[in-house]
Amino acid sequence: MMASKTKAIMQVHLDQQNNGGIGEDLLEYAETMSEALGMDTISIHKEMQNGDLNHLIATFNRYFGEYIELLDSDHSVGL
Known part of the structure; x- marks a missing residue:
């Protein structure tokens, strides 16, 4: 029997009242x-910080959206 590889999915609720805290x-x-996935942490951090909060969220989603779903109080946050 072949072993299946499963991924852990996590939902993160963002506090829209604290934009600085979100970043x-x-x-x-x-x-x-x-670090857990063996990616280049420094490069990803630089890319995330190379714009506004929307850019940071979009970059985060591009790298980690498969593992973490970002939510505000009512729905998914996806840019």
């Missing part, structure tokens, strides 16, 4: 995930 939180999640 910091996502950078921390990105660091943890990129």
